[in-house]
Amino acid sequence: MPYPSKTDRQTILSAAVQYLTHGGIRDLSLRNLAASLGLAPNAIYRYFSDRSALEAALANEAARQLELALRKAAEGCAPVATIRKMSSAYMKFARDNRHLYEVMMSLHAPEHDATFRQSLWTFD
Numbered sequence: 001m002p003y004p005s006k007t008d009r010q011t012i013l014s015a016a017v018q019y020l021t022h023g024g025i026r027d028l029s030l031r032n033l034a035a036s037l038g039l040a041p042n043a044i045y046r047y048f049s050d051r052s053a054l055e056a057a058l059a060n061e062a063a064r065q066l067e068l069a070l071r072k073a074a075e076g077c078a079p080v081a082t083i084r085k086m087s088s089a090y091m092k093f094a095r096d097n098r099h100l101y102e103v104m105m106s107l108h109a110p111e112h113d114a115t116f117r118q119s120l121w122t123f124d
Contacts, residue, residue: 007039009047013057020058020099025106030054055103062097062104070095 015037019028030051034041048054073089074082094101 005048007037007043010055012037012044012047012054013061016054016058017061017100020103021097024099025055025058025103028054054108058100058103059106062100065097065100066090066093066104 006080012033016028016033019036028051030044030048033054034044044054048057061123069089069092070086073085086112096106
């Protein structure tokens, strides 16, 4: 009989986002992330094969959060106002979430599922 999991992918991802808020991507390590969750380091590998996979998931999470901010800014506005509000929302997101934004915009971001990035630039 399998043992119940002490964590899940979303819990790890949420902790990684919090970790980024305080230390940035350069200070992020799977070992430190596992310790902050009270897990053995190998527990993280069940959900993320390596640091690159975690960075890719963080990039997708950043794109998802940015899309939500842009959608909220665009809601119910006339076209010109929508552009202004969306540009303000974009800049606010980048300022308020600078480490998460850095991961999303990183030129060395690993290959990953770009679903959120595509969705970010194609919503109506």
